[in-house]
Amino acid sequence: xxALISRVRAKVSGKKLHRLAEAPFLMSALALIGLGVIWxxxxxxxxxxxxxxxxxxxxxxxxxxxxxxxxxxRALREIDQTLKLVRYDxxxxxxxxxxVDLNERDLLPPSLLFSVAVLSAEGEILAAHxxxxxxxxxxxxxxxHALRSNQLTLSRPIETEEGPxxxxxxxxxxxxxxxxxxxxxxxxxxxSGYDSATLGERGVLGLVGxxxxxxxxxxxxxxxxxxxxxxxxxxxxxxDTPSLAPLIQHHWDxxxxxxxxxxxxxxxxxxxxxxxxxxxxxxxxxxxxDYYWRAALASALLLIIVGVLGRLSWRxxxxxxxxxxxxxxxxxxxxxxxxxxxxTDLPNRAYFSRTLTQSILEARRYTRKFALLFxxxxxxxxxNDSLGHDAGDELLQEIAYRLTLSVRDSDVVARLGGDxxxxxxxxxxxxxxxxxxxxKILAACAKPFTLAGQEFRITVSIGIxxxxxxxxxxxxxxxxxxxxxxxxxxxxxxxxxxxSEALNNDSLERLTLESSLRHALERHEFRLYYQPKRNxxxxxxxxxxxxxxWQHPELGMILPMQFIPLAEENGLIVPIGRWVFRTAxxxxxxxxxxxxxxxxxxxxxxxxxxxxxxxxxxxxxxLKETGMNPTLLEVEITESMVMRDVEATLKILKELKDMGxxxxxxxxxxxxxxxxxxxxxxxxxxxxxxxxIHDLTRSVEDRGLTExxxxxxxxxxxxxxxxxxxxxxxxxxxxxxxCDEFQGFYGNEALPAEDFSRLITQxxxxxxxxxxx
Amino acid sequence: MPRTFAKIIMTGLxxxxxxxxxxxxxxxASQESPVxxxxxxxxxxxxxxRLTRLxxxxxxxxxxxxxxxxxxxxxxxxxxxxxxxxxxxHWSRLIFTGRGQPPKAVSSDAAMAxxxxxxxxxIGYMDSETLPEGLRVIDVES
Numbered sequence: 020x021x022a023l024i025s026r027v028r029a030k031v032s033g034k035k036l037h038r039l040a041e042a043p044f045l046m047s048a049l050a051l052i053g054l055g056v057i058w059x060x061x062x063x064x065x066x067x068x069x070x071x072x073x074x075x076x077x078x079x080x081x082x083x084x085x086x087x088x089x090x091x092x093r094a095l096r097e098i099d100q101t102l103k104l105v106r107y108d109x110x111x112x113x114x115x116x117x118x119v120d121l122n123e124r125d126l127l128p129p130s131l132l133f134s135v136a137v138l139s140a141e142g143e144i145l146a147a148h149x150x151x152x153x154x155x156x157x158x159x160x161x162x163x164h165a166l167r168s169n170q171l172t173l174s175r176p177i178e179t180e181e182g183p184x185x186x187x188x189x190x191x192x193x194x195x196x197x198x199x200x201x202x203x204x205x206x207x208x209x210x211s212g213y214d215s216a217t218l219g220e221r222g223v224l225g226l227v228g229x230x231x232x233x234x235x236x237x238x239x240x241x242x243x244x245x246x247x248x249x250x251x252x253x254x255x256x257x258x259d260t261p262s263l264a265p266l267i268q269h270h271w272d273x274x275x276x277x278x279x280x281x282x283x284x285x286x287x288x289x290x291x292x293x294x295x296x297x298x299x300x301x302x303x304x305x306x307x308x309d310y311y312w313r314a315a316l317a318s319a320l321l322l323i324i325v326g327v328l329g330r331l332s333w334r335x336x337x338x339x340x341x342x343x344x345x346x347x348x349x350x351x352x353x354x355x356x357x358x359x360x361x362x363t364d365l366p367n368r369a370y371f372s373r374t375l376t377q378s379i380l381e382a383r384r385y386t387r388k389f390a391l392l393f394x395x396x397x398x399x400x401x402x403n404d405s406l407g408h409d410a411g412d413e414l415l416q417e418i419a420y421r422l423t424l425s426v427r428d429s430d431v432v433a434r435l436g437g438d439x440x441x442x443x444x445x446x447x448x449x450x451x452x453x454x455x456x457x458x459k460i461l462a463a464c465a466k467p468f469t470l471a472g473q474e475f476r477i478t479v480s481i482g483i484x485x486x487x488x489x490x491x492x493x494x495x496x497x498x499x500x501x502x503x504x505x506x507x508x509x510x511x512x513x514x515x516x517x518x519s520e521a522l523n524n525d526s527l528e529r530l531t532l533e534s535s536l537r538h539a540l541e542r543h544e545f546r547l548y549y550q551p552k553r554n555x556x557x558x559x560x561x562x563x564x565x566x567x568x569w570q571h572p573e574l575g576m577i578l579p580m581q582f583i584p585l586a587e588e589n590g591l592i593v594p595i596g597r598w599v600f601r602t603a604x605x606x607x608x609x610x611x612x613x614x615x616x617x618x619x620x621x622x623x624x625x626x627x628x629x630x631x632x633x634x635x636x637x638x639x640x641x642l643k644e645t646g647m648n649p650t651l652l653e654v655e656i657t658e659s660m661v662m663r664d665v666e667a668t669l670k671i672l673k674e675l676k677d678m679g680x681x682x683x684x685x686x687x688x689x690x691x692x693x694x695x696x697x698x699x700x701x702x703x704x705x706x707x708x709x710x711x712i713h714d715l716t717r718s719v720e721d722r723g724l725t726e727x728x729x730x731x732x733x734x735x736x737x738x739x740x741x742x743x744x745x746x747x748x749x750x751x752x753x754x755x756x757x758c759d760e761f762q763g764f765y766g767n768e769a770l771p772a773e774d775f776s777r778l779i780t781q782x783x784x785x786x787x788x789x790x791x792x
Numbered sequence: 793m794p795r796t797f798a799k800i801i802m803t804g805l806x807x808x809x810x811x812x813x814x815x816x817x818x819x820x821a822s823q824e825s826p827v828x829x830x831x832x833x834x835x836x837x838x839x840x841x842r843l844t845r846l847x848x849x850x851x852x853x854x855x856x857x858x859x860x861x862x863x864x865x866x867x868x869x870x871x872x873x874x875x876x877x878x879x880x881x882h883w884s885r886l887i888f889t890g891r892g893q894p895p896k897a898v899s900s901d902a903a904m905a906x907x908x909x910x911x912x913x914x915i916g917y918m919d920s921e922t923l924p925e926g927l928r929v930i931d932v933e934s
């Protein structure tokens with residue numbers, strides 16, 4: 020059982036360790052790993068996303084630049100083409116008719132945006148298509164410059180009422196006269212390809228002249244002219260990744276853009292294209308933010324799940340641990356119950372057996388001695404029967420308590436069951452050491468108890484064995500201690516006895532006797548002897564007392580005192596008693612049939628018989644079967660039997676009286692019955708104990724007591740019989756005291772049935788002759 | 793009560809004046825033109841260069857008046873709901889990106905009438921008071 024507990028414990032602690040590794044740590048690790056995965060992948064994704072967007076934005080910038088370049092070049096070529104066409108036509112006819120002619124043939128650009136004019140060297144408009152005016156000084160300056168140049172000339176943006184204009188011009192020399200063909204277009208025309216779908220609201224589209232000044236620049240819907248490009252061009256030139264536009268800070272609006280600055284072939288212009296980094300990345304950033312939110316949400320969810328799981332796991336763990344604790348508690352309880360007596364809390368027989376075995380092994384190993392005290396309460400059964408089991412239990416508990424107090428803590432006290440206790444004294448040197456302990460126990464138990472409100476005294480009998488002297492194993496030690504205890508009981512109880520070989524022999528004899536006693540009834544070895552009772556005055560035989568004898572085939576005649584206690588112990592007294600009643604009644608009936616006068620037949624009841632519940636039925640049956648007159652039957656019970664349980668006795672005695680059976684109290688004077696108690700009992704006869712009669716002539720005290728008993732009997736109108744009258748002095752004294760009857764050697768000894776009938780026959784014969792004495 | 797009544801009359805007068813003011817510019821075409829009527833959407837699409845042929849019908853050629861004429865300004869304002877600047881910006885983008893050419897512009901109602909008579913597929917606009925013989929007003933459903 021201890022092994023079971025330790026095993027359960029080991030399992031618990033093992034699992035505990037295992038769980039420590041399992042629940043909280045595993046959960047935390049899981050949470051960390053989960054969070055790591057979530058955030059790593061989120062950062063990776065968003066990083067990838069922004070990187071992709073950056074790269075694609077740079078690529079888009081390049082694409083837009085390609086397209087824009089092509090558009091600008093085409094627009095410039097168309098413009099140049101128009102200038103050349105007008106110049107050509109104007110050289111062949113007057114300028115105004117040339118313009119009209121070209122317009123009618125749809126060869127001039129739409130006047131909605133473009134205006135074309137032929138100017139004289141002095142700056143007069145010779146012919147114009149569309150609204151062409153020369154109001155600004157810069158315009159005149161430009162045309163003077165163009166007049167001198169044979170190339171396509173491009174003006175700086177010039178602010179007019181129409182908004183900023185760009186002028187293109189070519190000189191025209193015809194003979195001696197030099198004219199200028201000019202074309203004006205809104206600066207915004209060159210950035211009208213600005214597409215919000217690709218460039219957004221923060222992109223840049225622009226044209227820059229060789230003076231590093233913007234001819235026009237557009238961001239969103241805002242068109243500006245004339246600002247400086249600054250160092251943007253040189254910065255772009257530093258980067259040598261032509262396919263991907265570099266990211267450059269634009270000083271004019273503090274915006275970072277993927278920027279392309281490209282010089283145009285054939286024209287003194289560069290295009291500038293830029294896509295805002297922040298703007299283009301905005302959707303990606305929104306997506307990234309979305310990812311972060313989702314990651315945060317997933318993290319929260321993960322933490323919640325892990326938290327819930329952790330909590331559940333913790334609860335489970337707690338529940339399991341609790342269940343385990345309960346199992347241990349239960350196992351402990353089971354173990355305790357298995358090895359302890361529930362009534363007294365002392366170790367029980369099983370536990371003691373183990374302890375004893377262990378002690379034997381140790382004593383053998385270290386050549387030590389120990390003592391075993393076997394205790395049995397004297398007359399415990401009576402207490403249990405008369406006061407009830409609860410009182411008996413209480414008594415046992417008190418005894419257990421006293422025993423424990425009487426010995427040292429290192430000594431073992433155990434209850435073997437019933438009223439049997441055992442004490443183990445480990446490490447004693449010899450029997451001299453044990454005796455004081457035994458004395459102490461006897462003294463402790465002898466102190467009065469209060470049970471069910473009554474004060475009681477109880478004694479114990481102790482048998483003692485010593486290891487290894489009185490036995491080398493558990494069984495022998497226990498058996499011999501038991502035997503020694505019985506010896507102590509035989510020695511008058513309330514004492515202790517050491518085991519000896521002789522005891523063992525006695526016990527063997529006892530065993531033989533007991534086994535043959537069991538067969539005595541069926542082998543018809545019992546005999547009844549009849550002791551005559553005589554009337555003191557008339558000397559008449561008034562009746563007989565039936566006395567039991569055992570005719571043992573080997574041991575010869577055995578007296579009741581030798582086997583009755585044995586029969587009482589093993590319960591054989593009941594069938595034997597039944598046989599006695601039947602035989603005695605039968606005899607009485609037979610004698611009357613032989614012609615003898617009806618005589619009183621007294622039969623002794625043992626204590627055990629008296630409390631047997633079938634007693635009355637047995638007597639009735641004997642009377643019925645034999646046909647004996649109940650009034651002739653007298654039952655003798657001892658004074659101590661009567662006093663044991665007054666009420667029960669009273670009940671039995673009344674029933675006997677109802678049947679017509681007489682009742683005698685045997686050994687009267689040895690007990691302590693009070694007169695008042697005696698008065699309650701329906702008693703017919705009291706018999707003075709032989710011990711008083713024996714010392715009658717020598718002891719004044721006994722004489723006085725005898726006188727008193729006779730007086731009491733007379734006062735209560737009881738028949739008084741003296742037992743064991745052996746001498747004439749005794750006889751004379753009793754006769755003087757007016758005792759009613761007597762029995763004893765002075766009269767007749769106990770006789771077999773035939774001898775008794777002979778005696779009666781002789782007395783009857785003598786009665787017709789002279790009197791005997 | 794009389795005051796409310798007066799209000800109603802005033803509102804009626806004002807709206808009549810409003811309709812009078814935009815009734816000055818009309819969409820016109822040659823008498824031979826197969827086009828009888830146009831929806832406002834169709835007219836807008838035609839003048840913005842998105843529609844060159846009516847569904848199941850003939851090709852349509854829009855004619856414009858020069859940008860600084862009042863007819864131009866009023867036509868675009870009333871029929872297309874756009875300012876001349878917006879129109880210029882629109883064509884500027886189309887021309888620059890090479891995706892279209894604006895309608896050919898004439899400098900007067902008379903020139904418009906001439907051009908329309910020459911081309912039965914053309915449509916144009918002018919002051920209703922200067923509407924000459926041989927041209928027909930095209931109904932524009934709003």
